[in-house]
Amino acid sequence: MIIRPHAHWFVRLFSWHGSVLSGILFRLGLNLLMSVVAIFCLDWYETLGVKLTLAPFSLLGVSIAIFLGFRNSVCYARFTEARLFWGGLLIACRTILRQVHAISPADAPRITALLMAFCYSLKHQLRKTDPRKDLQRYLGDETDDVLRRRAPTNVIEMKISRWLGEQRRSGAVSDIVFTQLDDSIHQLSQVLGGCERLASMPLPFAYGLLLHRTVYLFCTLLPFALVPDLHYMTPLVSVFISYTFLSLDTLAEELEMPFGYANNHLPMDAMCTNIEINLLEMNNQRELPETPVPDRHYRLT
Amino acid sequence: MIIRPHAHWFVRLFSWHGSVLSGILFRLGLNLLMSVVAIFCLDWYETLGVKLTLAPFSLLGVSIAIFLGFRNSVCYARFTEARLFWGGLLIACRTILRQVHAISPADAPRITALLMAFCYSLKHQLRKTDPRKDLQRYLGDETDDVLRRRAPTNVIEMKISRWLGEQRRSGAVSDIVFTQLDDSIHQLSQVLGGCERLASMPLPFAYGLLLHRTVYLFCTLLPFALVPDLHYMTPLVSVFISYTFLSLDTLAEELEMPFGYANNHLPMDAMCTNIEINLLEMNNQRELPETPVPDRHYRLT
Amino acid sequence: MIIRPHAHWFVRLFSWHGSVLSGILFRLGLNLLMSVVAIFCLDWYETLGVKLTLAPFSLLGVSIAIFLGFRNSVCYARFTEARLFWGGLLIACRTILRQVHAISPADAPRITALLMAFCYSLKHQLRKTDPRKDLQRYLGDETDDVLRRRAPTNVIEMKISRWLGEQRRSGAVSDIVFTQLDDSIHQLSQVLGGCERLASMPLPFAYGLLLHRTVYLFCTLLPFALVPDLHYMTPLVSVFISYTFLSLDTLAEELEMPFGYANNHLPMDAMCTNIEINLLEMNNQRELPETPVPDRHYRLT
């Protein structure tokens, strides 16, 4: 079990790491500037008989909050689903190895290597990084053949399936046990297919674009609507409201595609190591990799 | 895995493609016109003692936002479900072929052809386009017979099932392996039935109609309620609020029926090619179709 | 696949059919009357020092919108679940017949008749109409016995199950194939049990009652709160707001029990015909019923 410690709440309240604050600092700066402009323009601006009152902004702000809430739910659901698939991957790997141990213990090391290759290949496929080094560790000579393929992770799953087919043809496993293990391999298929689905199909682009545009324009005009009432307090309140809206917008965007290296993305490196520890231990191996520990910024990758 | 690159956010902020903006331009123009009318009528309009204040519009606007949020969730859920079925189709095709390879490798090409015919037939059924050309590639002489039927996709599934029944009768597969493969074919049934359900049963029509009417009337009356306070700023704020509401209404409508060719619809052409690449590679075939790439407007069909 | 065409949006914007407008016309008329009363009473009414301002109505209106949104989600979920069961019925019927074809093709006509009797009996049970005519077509002499029972649909399912038991006892199907078909029959059980659950257990009555009462009282008092500000515009705005709230209330009520004949209810007649077309075609029958087509008011029953 990976543990992700958090610093004391008070310490992080004023730290950058782990919050999305750093990503929106520039835009908050712009908003601050706009507030100052609004204060200085106020006199000239009122002589024109033009007033931006807060009422339409209230209506718009609540509407944007409702739509932001919707987008947040949807992006968080994607993040949760991705996490569910990687949790399911751990369960599937354990189950397959458990069944192999119950049926044909001699094959456990070979299957362990294939399962680990599957996990690392999936990780690299989702992050679009080079899997060669990791696959080499588990597949040895087969690596080149696998890497030449378009869908290497699926090819590795085929290798497990082929081993099972051979077991059945040689009579080592009955048809019944064959179907049982085939069901477990099918769980790998579902993790693979599910992750590919999340990675290849983002949220409809128009949602993000629409909310970006609306939130930006809203935050830009807001100081001019606040200034007649708040005067010198405008920067404080304007930056505060903008901070709330911009942060949620940015966070939703980060969660939409949870397979990267960002702070709130899935720590797939640690997860792969965790699966490896579990599988090796089931093989009664003594020397295990170290349990992944977050760095001093509380980050796991 | 299909990759759908996005242009840099800044570039697209001012582009038409991928946003729903182009679809609602005409209506935003009308709203602009209405705002100008409201400004010019203001004086005459106040002499009548009639005032449209913003308060009732605030109440109504927030209510509409809540209902729009509901409709968006529901339409997005339909889009997600459709994507889930097509993701499940990839998984089912891979699983069936994997099982055929483990059991009866000689039949792999025939089953691959039937699976691809199933996918293309489903795609054309959902888009109401002519499947002849695609089916001809995979079914050859059987094409005419299939196309004469009312439910061609189901007939193709029957062909896979009939092959399996023959294998069982000839004793090539035991009853147990038969049921295992039958379960996998059942997954095709569920994708087919699920997609037909989505396609034949839209959201209750009254929802769309009710929100259309309400959003339109709201946007038309809005300038008259804004003008007493905002005066010359009316067009800016009115178009801004209208843009938010109309975009979400249009986007929900687009997502409701995700099987078309629109920007936010499922790229079923690319998905079929992707399934084909996966299946052919599992058969160790060398020459694979090219991975689908979005066009310069970032569109896949 | 049933197709439900929609008229062009513009045509229906001003039509009755398919919208819930006609159902609430009387109540909108009352609201209009109330607005006129409010305008005429305004002067006398202000002398009393009593003012209904919009602020408490804003608070109440937004609250009602939130609760209406909840009720809408819940009723729509019931509608979706009912649709899911009928989609599952098509899938289950196809699967059972597919399996019968793979195992014992000679029994296909008998099983087809029982499956159709199941579908029609379920339809009539849910709509509380007389199933005799439809059952006679498929069950012949057995009809009277079935209709004498309290749970005729379940009795028809028992007949399919009894056929399967006989096949097993006679050795025609092995235990394994028996369990496979038994699983498919279990899907019929789940559709039957699920539909019965929806039909026998509406939404807690208090929800509907509470919202009805609240929405009505709100719409009745609204004109008196609007009139001090809007004066002659009161009827327009009041009817507009009432239309939005009453429509959603009515629509939710319609979706709550989706097994009737109303516009937004499940077209179970068409669905039964669709299942019949699919099953007969799987039996290679030439003469099929006509695909159901909506009438000129875009309605299917």
Add this chain to the structure above:
Amino acid sequence: MIIRPHAHWFVRLFSWHGSVLSGILFRLGLNLLMSVVAIFCLDWYETLGVKLTLAPFSLLGVSIAIFLGFRNSVCYARFTEARLFWGGLLIACRTILRQVHAISPADAPRITALLMAFCYSLKHQLRKTDPRKDLQRYLGDETDDVLRRRAPTNVIEMKISRWLGEQRRSGAVSDIVFTQLDDSIHQLSQVLGGCERLASMPLPFAYGLLLHRTVYLFCTLLPFALVPDLHYMTPLVSVFISYTFLSLDTLAEELEMPFGYANNHLPMDAMCTNIEINLLEMNNQRELPETPVPDRHYRLT
């Protein structure tokens, strides 16, 4: 199928039964009193320079509405889940008896009795009532032994399982049929475990407490905020708003634990009778219990 008729809407609009109104009458009376106090204190109250304006109450009211909406969704989900389990119980009982008929018809009466004992025991366990009378009808001499146990419902399930184990040991059913029936018995386990989960783990207590406190305080202070504007209309509007909030709070509380005898609770008596009718009919028994009918207050227990 149980039918729960509703009185005409208009009749019930002014009736107590079925609405939660009677439960909150006392609290609405208090609110009315508070409104009258507020009207009389107004003059004295304004001399203090203290004004409760509606603006902060608007903010708070909308927030409470959002949180009440959340609590309502969550409690309704509990109610729905409970209903789903009891619907699943009917399906599981039918399926087990159907399978017993297909496999070993002679045992049908014994299994029917055990299934009914399971249903009644579950009902009494959930309502914390005495099951002796009902169990005696089905279990005869075994009743005492069952009632001496801490988990009697589970013990009854064990009896069904033990019968199945004996059938297998005696060779009457093959291992395959054994697993099929064992899966069906597992459905009983899931209903039992699920209902126990709902009954033993209410919503986190703090939610209810927090909303109670907030709603009560809100309704108590509301008249003082309304009175400066509304004057004599205060009682009407204040009671109206309080009615909406208190009703939803009360209804949510009622739905949270749906296993009692209240109006919106599950009619488990009727459901048990319904299961009995279904099972006896499957055994071709002629004399069936009467279909449960709601009393004149439209209540089923």
Add this chain to the structure above:
Amino acid sequence: MIIRPHAHWFVRLFSWHGSVLSGILFRLGLNLLMSVVAIFCLDWYETLGVKLTLAPFSLLGVSIAIFLGFRNSVCYARFTEARLFWGGLLIACRTILRQVHAISPADAPRITALLMAFCYSLKHQLRKTDPRKDLQRYLGDETDDVLRRRAPTNVIEMKISRWLGEQRRSGAVSDIVFTQLDDSIHQLSQVLGGCERLASMPLPFAYGLLLHRTVYLFCTLLPFALVPDLHYMTPLVSVFISYTFLSLDTLAEELEMPFGYANNHLPMDAMCTNIEINLLEMNNQRELPETPVPDRHYRLT
């Protein structure tokens, strides 16, 4: 079945226990202080021409309520999922023991011990407490070996699986019964994997941080916005609004990680005892542990 009695509502309305009130008392005190400061500064503060009006706070407050509502839903869903896993653990333990009784009753005591060891090991793993004492009771000499491992709970599951493998190799159970029990063991895997997933992956940290910061700043500034209108009533209304927001924020945080000892966390001690009572009773054992009863503060651990 564990019973968790509640004190009468009125008694607890003014009690600390079970409410989150005690946790936020300090922060409410700060808010009270701030309100008093606001009242005293009002005169000096108005001479600066700076006014914090309530309008922007209304907009912000409603937005925060929407986002708090989202976070509450999400944290409550985590709590519910955790409860579901522990409910599933009870069902899985009962099912495994039921199947062992039907197949190989002599092994029931050994399997009961392993199942209990699994439950206690899972509990201690999730709470990060020392499992030695509990495991010693069930595993005896094997305890040391288990505790030396990195994933002890998984190792215990392996022991059950190894027993099953031996049964199969010795011919005591057929392949079919083997797969049936293997499926039941797989349910343990899913509970284990699911709980590990919840424990190792909290809500994205930024959500909590963002809402904390926003809620705190909001509550701190609120008195200054209320004071111009409410004057002496400021502390009452300000503390009331703060109480609502801070409580929900705190409660959500408590539910996010439901495996601790807090009031609203899962009572895993009681749940383990409950599983033990159920299993021992299925073994016909007479002496059972006592049913867990909440202490006088209505707490179970």
